[in-house]
Amino acid sequence: MSNDFLTKPVQSIKTIGPRRAAILQKAGIFTVKDLLYHFPRRYEDRTRLREAGACAHGETATLRGTVLTAQAIRPKRGLTVTKLALHDGLGVFYAVWFNQPYIKKNIPIGTKLYVTGKIERGFGAVQVMVEEYELDDGGESLSAGRLVPLYPLAGQLNQRLLRAIVKFALDELGGHTGDFLPEKLLRKFSLPLFREALATIHYPGNAEDAARARKRFIFEELFLYQFSLALCRREIARWEKAHRYLPEGKMTIAFLESLPYRLTAEQAKVWREISRDMESRFPMHRLLQGDVGSGKTVVSVLALLKAVESGLQGVLMAPTEILAEQHYYGMKSVLAPLGVEVALLTGGMRKKEKEELLERVSDGKVAVLVGTHALLQESVRFNKLGMTVVDEQHRFGVRQRAAFRSKGCWPDTLVMTATPIPRTLALTLYGDLDVSVIGELPPGRQPVKTYAVPHRLLARVYNLIREQVSQGRQAFIVCPLVEESEKVDLQAAVELAENLAAGEFRKWRVGLLHGRMKPFEKEDVMTSFRQGETKILVSTTVIEVGVDAPNATVMVILDADRFGLAQLHQLRGRVGRSAYQSYCVLVAGPKTEEGRARLKAMTRTTDGFALAEEDLRLRGPGEFYGTRQSGLPEFKIADLLADWKILQAAREEALAWISADPHLQRPESKVLLDEAKTRFNMGSGFTL
Numbered sequence: 001m002s003n004d005f006l007t008k009p010v011q012s013i014k015t016i017g018p019r020r021a022a023i024l025q026k027a028g029i030f031t032v033k034d035l036l037y038h039f040p041r042r043y044e045d046r047t048r049l050r051e052a053g054a055c056a057h058g059e060t061a062t063l064r065g066t067v068l069t070a071q072a073i074r075p076k077r078g079l080t081v082t083k084l085a086l087h088d089g090l091g092v093f094y095a096v097w098f099n100q101p102y103i104k105k106n107i108p109i110g111t112k113l114y115v116t117g118k119i120e121r122g123f124g125a126v127q128v129m130v131e132e133y134e135l136d137d138g139g140e141s142l143s144a145g146r147l148v149p150l151y152p153l154a155g156q157l158n159q160r161l162l163r164a165i166v167k168f169a170l171d172e173l174g175g176h177t178g179d180f181l182p183e184k185l186l187r188k189f190s191l192p193l194f195r196e197a198l199a200t201i202h203y204p205g206n207a208e209d210a211a212r213a214r215k216r217f218i219f220e221e222l223f224l225y226q227f228s229l230a231l232c233r234r235e236i237a238r239w240e241k242a243h244r245y246l247p248e249g250k251m252t253i254a255f256l257e258s259l260p261y262r263l264t265a266e267q268a269k270v271w272r273e274i275s276r277d278m279e280s281r282f283p284m285h286r287l288l289q290g291d292v293g294s295g296k297t298v299v300s301v302l303a304l305l306k307a308v309e310s311g312l313q314g315v316l317m318a319p320t321e322i323l324a325e326q327h328y329y330g331m332k333s334v335l336a337p338l339g340v341e342v343a344l345l346t347g348g349m350r351k352k353e354k355e356e357l358l359e360r361v362s363d364g365k366v367a368v369l370v371g372t373h374a375l376l377q378e379s380v381r382f383n384k385l386g387m388t389v390v391d392e393q394h395r396f397g398v399r400q401r402a403a404f405r406s407k408g409c410w411p412d413t414l415v416m417t418a419t420p421i422p423r424t425l426a427l428t429l430y431g432d433l434d435v436s437v438i439g440e441l442p443p444g445r446q447p448v449k450t451y452a453v454p455h456r457l458l459a460r461v462y463n464l465i466r467e468q469v470s471q472g473r474q475a476f477i478v479c480p481l482v483e484e485s486e487k488v489d490l491q492a493a494v495e496l497a498e499n500l501a502a503g504e505f506r507k508w509r510v511g512l513l514h515g516r517m518k519p520f521e522k523e524d525v526m527t528s529f530r531q532g533e534t535k536i537l538v539s540t541t542v543i544e545v546g547v548d549a550p551n552a553t554v555m556v557i558l559d560a561d562r563f564g565l566a567q568l569h570q571l572r573g574r575v576g577r578s579a580y581q582s583y584c585v586l587v588a589g590p591k592t593e594e595g596r597a598r599l600k601a602m603t604r605t606t607d608g609f610a611l612a613e614e615d616l617r618l619r620g621p622g623e624f625y626g627t628r629q630s631g632l633p634e635f636k637i638a639d640l641l642a643d644w645k646i647l648q649a650a651r652e653e654a655l656a657w658i659s660a661d662p663h664l665q666r667p668e669s670k671v672l673l674d675e676a677k678t679r680f681n682m683g684s685g686f687t688l
Helices: 018-026 032-036 102-106 159-173 183-188 194-202 207-238 250-258 265-279 296-309 321-338 351-362 398-407 423-429 455-470 483-502 519-530 565-572 593-604 608-619 644-660 667-679
Strands: 042-045 060-076 079-087 092-098 112-122 125-135 147-150 285-290 313-317 342-345 368-371 385-390 412-417 434-438 449-453 474-478 510-513 536-539 552-558 583-587
Touching: 018 159, 032 159, 060 092, 060 102, 060 125, 079 102, 079 112, 092 112, 125 159, 147 159, 159 194, 194 207, 207 285, 207 644, 207 667, 250 296, 250 321, 265 285, 265 296, 265 412, 265 434, 285 296, 296 313, 296 321, 296 385, 296 412, 313 321, 321 342, 321 368, 321 519, 342 351, 449 455, 449 593, 455 474, 455 552, 455 583, 483 510, 483 536, 510 519, 552 565, 565 583, 565 593, 565 608, 583 593, 593 608
Parallel strands: 092 125, 285 412, 285 434, 313 368, 313 385, 342 368, 385 412, 449 583, 474 536, 474 552, 510 536, 552 583
Antiparallel strands: 042 147, 060 079, 060 112, 079 092, 112 125
């Protein structure tokens, strides 16, 4: 059997009709491969079947018995209790279901049954509060007498259904013995073959077998990702760019002289690295890391200006409209006096206005175009694109970066992030990029004083805001916003702004900013805040990234324990952007040890890299790097923190493989390429 079986729709598996297929699709399972790669999150040891009499009150156990009687009672309105009496060979116990009246009809007297659930003992009887059951038909049991897989669930999926269809799929996979991982690597790392690993990860004989199968799939996933990055790197090094840059010219010198400060030593060092890359024959592909407020934007403007001076166009892409607008207004104010036309493209523009702008871009009249994802649309065409800048790298992945290649002849790419990633991990995660770091803040900046306080001290926090605003400063108050209760939280932010405007801060103008506002409304609010008319801005986390208001000196974060460290650090970075002393107050009553540890870390250090390490330790990289966004693939089984040793080994092997076979002539290389393309969706715009 070939790989074709794995690409078939999940509906091709026995017992899966349209209704079940729809349930599976809601969990992201569309093909047989999706199903088999829906790995168990853990296993429950049900290898020992217990007698009811030997079970302790409160424990979870799996019992087997024959149904003697069945009854369904309704003790109160809206509650049905179904109770089956079963005999396990030594005595009688009772299996109990709530609000599942069909159980009585579906399980006739005389049926042999496995039940798993919590044991309750009382008045001499043993009851099982049933979490799962399975008919004992004499065949192989999937939920008793073995290590039982427990899968991540979504929608109407349940464990019993998943186990059964995974088993059907594994049985149908039968003769498939092909493996896309090279035999040499399987031997070197003692990894099981594909077919064996799949069978074992779903139905392991013991914990050691399960661990070995997991290691195989972790290595496979990380190796293919590193293989993809190595190919990107090889591709970049293979193409010579059509454009050339002139040495530093009058515009660049005039821009540097117009700055109210000199570049810091690290800014100057990074600018030399970028400038050298730009003047090279091959496209630049560089990641610029710098903590919040370290001055990355100035360096990116220098890169765009160098392109413009050389007769080329530049583009800057930001993850949100607020940040794109801020970049646009900031660049326009410094570049317009130099005769450089800067324009803004957003999703909310009127059709006619957009068409006129796109025409000026394709004619080369617009020198620098700023925007959001809208820049990636096919209708956006440049006259001579030389330089692309991507802000907040963790929001965009390899595919988004690659999309710009079709808009220019291998333009240079600078991607920036204020998310501080430990350097070794940055090299591993962004293997297609060179890395530059600005590790110092501009002179005159003072570290932000950070405090964690309980809700009962909120009146004191408001006193601090009053003091600062009286001195001519401004303040942010951030309300938490979580998807599960977005409307409730939004209402809370609206009410808070209204209450503060009528109460605590009635002497001053209080603004409100949230994600559901129209772009022009957001811009009006931000303009009023930037110009100092609005003194206190109540906001949801839309201000997390990039909002620049140097006069703001107080950042109050309500329910701060609901935020991750990376988010708290980004929010704190909205203040402390001038010579004035700034304050960040975390208002919280953390109920977990992790929540307390996050607040303690925030009050202890303002070093983003130290916080990155702490966040990795506390929560793992999924939260910190935004793998749930588009920056990195959603790894199905690998954990970048726990599996960092495998990640390093996978990187070394991928680089060695590409080095030994740069043109992918070996049959194994072609198989790896096909797998990498499908695995990481590297289709259009991604040239390998």
